[in-house]
Amino acid sequence: MQMVTAAAVALALAGGAAPAATAHQPTATAHQPTATAHRSATDGTWRMDGYGTVVSIRGGTFQEYQTTAVSCIQGDSAQRTGPGAYTLPDGTVLTVRVGGGRDRASVRADGSVGDRKLSRIPELPAACTRTDPEGPLAAFDVFWQSFEENYPFFSAKGVDWHAQRDRYRPAVHAGTTRDELFAVFSEMVEPLHDAHVAAQDGDRIFAEPRPGTVVPNGKLDADTKKFILERDLAKARNLQDFAAGRITYADLPGGQGYLRISGFGGYAGADTSHAAQLAELDRALDAALGRERPRSPNGLIIDLRINGGGSDALGIHISERLTDSPYVAYSKRARNDPADPTAHTRPQAVHVTPAQGPRHTGPVAVLTGGSTFSAGETFVQALMDRPGRTVRIGQPTQGVFSDVMMRKLPGGMTAWLPNEEFLTRSGRTFDGTGIPPHFTEPVFTKEEFEKKRDSAFDRAVHVLRRHGGTTG
Template sequence: MRTLTATAAALILAAGAVPAAAAARPGPPGTDGVWRMDGYGTVLAIGGGVLREYQTTSVSCLEGDTSRQTGPGTYAAPDGSLLTVRTAHDRDHALLAADSSVGHRTLRRLNALPAACTRPVPTDPRTAFDVFWQTFEENYPFFARKHIDWHAVRDRYRPLVHEDTTKDQLFGILSRMVSPLYDAHVTVTDGDRHFGQVRPGTQAPSPELDATVRKFIAARDLKDALGREDFGAGRITYADLPGGLGYLRISGFGGYAGEDAPYTAERAELDRALNTVLTPSRTERLKGLVIDLRVNGGGSDSLGIRIAERLTGTPYTAYAKRARNDPADPGRHTRPEPVPVVPADAPRYTGPVAVLTGGSTVSAGETFTQALMDRPGPTVRIGQPTQGVFSDVLERTLPDGLRFGLPNEEYLTRTGRTFDGTGIPPQLTEPVFTEEEFAENRDSAFDRAVNLLGGRG
């Protein structure tokens, strides 16, 4: 899970949801009660068999997801992930984890639900504008890095919003406000209409691009390959290349087990693919492995970590994760939490790896790339910089029903570096799926990887 997705008010108020008055009462020793999340602009009310999310800013509180209890301290989220809440060192501190994500979110107990969460929220266009602007003001970490004066943006666009502004007009205004960010994790949605954009000079991953690239790779790069197999609804492909090399293409970290499948099903399908590919005999004979992430739409970070665990015999840290947690200071964050890679109790390949990346390597495709940067075995990145978006996405709903998303986290290397905005650079630069490459039937990044791993480059 990379988001805590907003749902309609009808779901939140469905039978079994904990009443606000009951949620405000201090819970027994354990996890029932009201909790404020450190960072993330979120309050949780737990009790009566549900976990209810409230999306908060200094000017608003709106109801978000409702997750149903499945066991002691566990809740099924609407997106199919499993949330776990457990107390920490005392009854006033707790940790929340999602099985589809990495790391934890720190919770601090409140005596009562904030008063703003018990009052109706006006649905007029100006209130919606203010909630949108304030959410970015308190959570978005990258205004300074992207040279955006967010207060000037408010001063420019707020006068355009009045009581007669239509939802269609507001959608356009909000989209124009965030357009200069060129952040693929910033979105605005109204029904079937969706605003989102990628870094200039890059192409968003799409089914059409993926189909074009799959056909090209099959005809050119894999024409002499043996034993090609597809897994996970076609999102994972493996083939043995001449010269004792392997080729593993991953176009996403999810969507393996069908639409709306729970994370456990996604993980099981990934394990089936890895167990089929990384057999004891193959891991012993492989001289090198090409991992192709050049068109990867992202998904679950934890699935990427699961693959990394099959590529090492030594524990190491993939990266550290932190979130912006001071509404008034974008330079303050939660304590960075290291994300470990522990060798899997299964056949593992620990030899040389070449990772192919490009501008269409997005989100979890990038965190997986980052997870391999400090891999103990020989690893080289070839191609073009990744897209430059790493954070889980805060998905929010405005009082009028418009939805939007934004990042609030950073993923740090062991030296404290982040790659938001610029993307992870390759160590060896090659063109990736350009018009010239297609026209001349070239795949320079793939050829560089094969030559390097085969000792000819």
């Protein structure tokens, strides 16, 4: 049940440690009901709608089983820490709610924007009670089948997954080495150019972003931030860093506000709880949007050009500071039929409700590029139907929106893949292509650095100053 963000992918590819999930482990108290008190409500065996998952809840333990037509492999387990709450070893809290005649339930990970639906089944599938398959060929079959049953984008990517199996499976046998098998998996997924797809073997990870784009990493973030400080913010006032440097705010000379966000998480050091992330985010937003800041009709620039993603919920939280009217940010759905890539779960609408704190409801210019990943992109999508004027400037985003499924393979390797789509009001998804800008400008190119230009930033200042954020 572990969910991985593009931030983790980016850090792994850059050689850094992936951040722990933004979740909070509740402290037990004398008033918490015991596991026995909740056995009748949540205990049992459940099949998840989509996600290739069966869940067993018994004796205070939430146990995941990752299933395909050829396998059932035991996944993560969580322990009950409160009424309907189960905490994974990394601190992520899973909340299970039973309803619909007790044969229907839902589970939500702390900080997520959507639920996963559960249906009660009599017992574990037979494959889950047998010994896991072993050997390179078994690993290959589970790897291929996991994508076959869950990946939604083969047609859009122009990749024949059956042809990949026919090409590579004959080369795998009992004597295939670990390095050879990792190379096979890497070659199989490389044509997808999907930054939410990866083959992992311990610290070794292969992932391939969209051609012509760069995966966000610490050096890129530091270099571009230094450039922005020296070039764009040299004459700015009230320059402040928040959230361990991941958020920067400044008042520009022309009256606009500038808000740079390099990720949606990692805000509170060792405290990875969702509550801690929200507290740091609110501290930054209060300073940026508070009554003491000079308000200006010239609007707010939000810079997401280097953003490795993180928690979608934090993006929704910011959106709630940018509107006076409720609206739907987007809808989520997941592929849910192993034999039909066009079948999906019922779309779940994700709502934006105006926040109680200080808000900015004037024009917004959002700077994006190919290094705007995952939760950075869902935040951009959440602003598309914002009631205030919003304009996008720069380059298309990366084109990866889904949570990432981590599927264990026989022998210890792991496959990472998406299975969700984020839909606009008209039912469109931007997976693969990314969200396009209204105004196209170069973003952190070699020429821009050499000539000390930031065309996207300058365009944003001009648009807000002269046109109030209109796209015409």
